[in-house]
Amino acid sequence: MKAEVFNVSYWLAGTLTASDISQLEQGLAQSGFILLDKVDHAFQPVGYTQLILLAESHFALHTFPEDNKTYLEICSCNRDKLMLFISWLEKQTHYRPELRYRHL
Secondary structure (H helix, E strand, O other), X not given: OOOOOEEEEEEEEOOOOHHHHHHHHHXXXXXXXXXXXXXXXXXXXXXXXXXXXXXXXXXXXXXEHHHOEEEEEEEEOOHHHHHHHHHHHHXXXXXXXXXXXXXX
């Protein structure tokens, strides 16, 4: 395997709901990613962070309810799966990406 990692990150308008987060996990799986483990933390009084360990690297999300924003980042050594996930994510119009950074 060649030593390379591809990543993309997004700032989304709004704070994701539990249903949105579940959909993101489904989108990762539908894109072919293998979800190995997950850790999350709900901050008090507000905010949420989730990290998903993927066989192909990792996915992270951080909510900032005080600013009504969510940050997503995915890193992968498999460019094809990452491109499938990007395509899936960008079709989900309710996520409304505000800013995207791609290192592909």
